[in-house]
Amino acid sequence: xxxxxxxxxxxxxxxxQNHYPFxxxxxxxxxxxxxxxxxxxxxxxxxxxxxxxxxxxLNAALAPYPExxxxxxxxxxxxxxxxxxxxxxxxxxxxxxxYNHNFFFSQLGKSPLKQGSILxxxxxxxxxxxxxxxxAFTKAALRVFGSxxxxxxxxxxxxMQISTTANQSNxxxxxxxxxxxxxxxxxxYYLKHYNVRADYVADFFKLSV
Numbered sequence: 392x393x394x395x396x397x398x399x400x401x402x403x404x405x406x407x408q409n410h411y412p413f414x415x416x417x418x419x420x421x422x423x424x425x426x427x428x429x430x431x432x433x434x435x436x437x438x439x440x441x442x443x444x445x446x447x448x449l450n451a452a453l454a455p456y457p458e459x460x461x462x463x464x465x466x467x468x469x470x471x472x473x474x475x476x477x478x479x480x481x482x483x484x485x486x487x488x489x490y491n492h493n494f495f496f497s498q499l500g501k502s503p504l505k506q507g508s509i510l511x512x513x514x515x516x517x518x519x520x521x522x523x524x525x526x527a528f529t530k531a532a533l534r535v536f537g538s539x540x541x542x543x544x545x546x547x548x549x550x551m552q553i554s555t556t557a558n559q560s561n562x563x564x565x566x567x568x569x570x571x572x573x574x575x576x577x578x579x580y581y582l583k584h585y586n587v588r589a590d591y592v593a594d595f596f597k598l599s600v
Contacts, residue, residue, distance in 0.1 A: 407493070411460040412450045415443050416493055420500045428594035429499070430583040438496065441578055445488030445559075452481040464490045468563050487559030491540060494561075495574045503571060504599045510570060511600075514543070517551045524553075525596060528573075531555050532592045535575050543571040571599075 407416050415438075422434040453459055459467070459474065467486040471479055504511050504521070511521065518524040524543075531553050532541035539557040544567035546552065551570070554562060562569050573595050580591035 409463045409465075411453045411462070413446055413464070413489055415439075415446050416496075418496055424500055425598055428598050429580070433578075433580065433582045436582075437579060438492075442489070442492040442496075445485045445492065449482065449485035449489055452478045452485060464493075465563055468561070469566075471564075484559050487561055490563070491559055491561050491572070491574065494569060495540075495572055498571065499598055502598070502600060504596075506600070513551065527553055529589075529592050529596075532573050532575050533588060538576040540575060541573050542567075542569055544569050 408414055418434070418438055422438075423431040425434060456475065456478065462470075464486050467474070467482050468490065471483045471486075474482055502508075504514070514524045515521050518527065528541060528543065532555075535541060535555045535557070537557065539555055540561065541553065541555050542562050543551060543553055544562040546567055552567075554565075554567070556562070561572075573592065575588060575592075577586070580588065584591040584594070
């Protein structure tokens with residue numbers, strides 16, 4: 392199945408100063424806006440502490456290297472091997488943390504999989520039904536060992552696929568365009584759902600449709 396170019400624009404837009412110094416992007420909605428599915432305290436900690444740490448660490452790693460201050464998150468991730476050896480790992484981990492969290496937070500509250508959306512229509516065409524996609528995506532999210540993400544992405548030909556990444560890696564590093572994601576690090580859900588990731592994934596879908 393080939394996805395129309397307009398479908399790629401269904402991914403949450405990352406609209407902000409996309410170069411050093413990278414900002415901590417506001418959520419754009421109240422910390423309590425996702426209740427009862429994601430609790431207020433989790434959102435406060437996830438955004439204001441976890442994401443802020445990635446932002447601060449990324450800026451600290453890049454500070455001594457002005458030649459890379461105009462690089463975007465996407466370029467830092469896809470051209471990481473061009474960076475000095477001394478900062479490659481720090482930039483990969485923290486740029487991934489910033490990109491992934493910005494993407495994840497930007498889609499929450501927007502119901503990106505709502506009935507009638509372009510993304511929902513293409514999902515149904517690709518997977519046969521939304522139920523098929525939900526089942527496959529849920530299984531992917533549950534099989535992530537430890538910390539990471541499940542993704543719906545598109546390749547260069549527009550073909551959609553579900554994949555997982557560990558820690559703060561993401562599909563950009565594999566030449567894919569992220570369209571939809573769930574953060575399954577325990578800090579994304581532990582205060583409300585404890586260690587029951589399946590309940591968190593089920594609640595996450597209620598925010599997405």
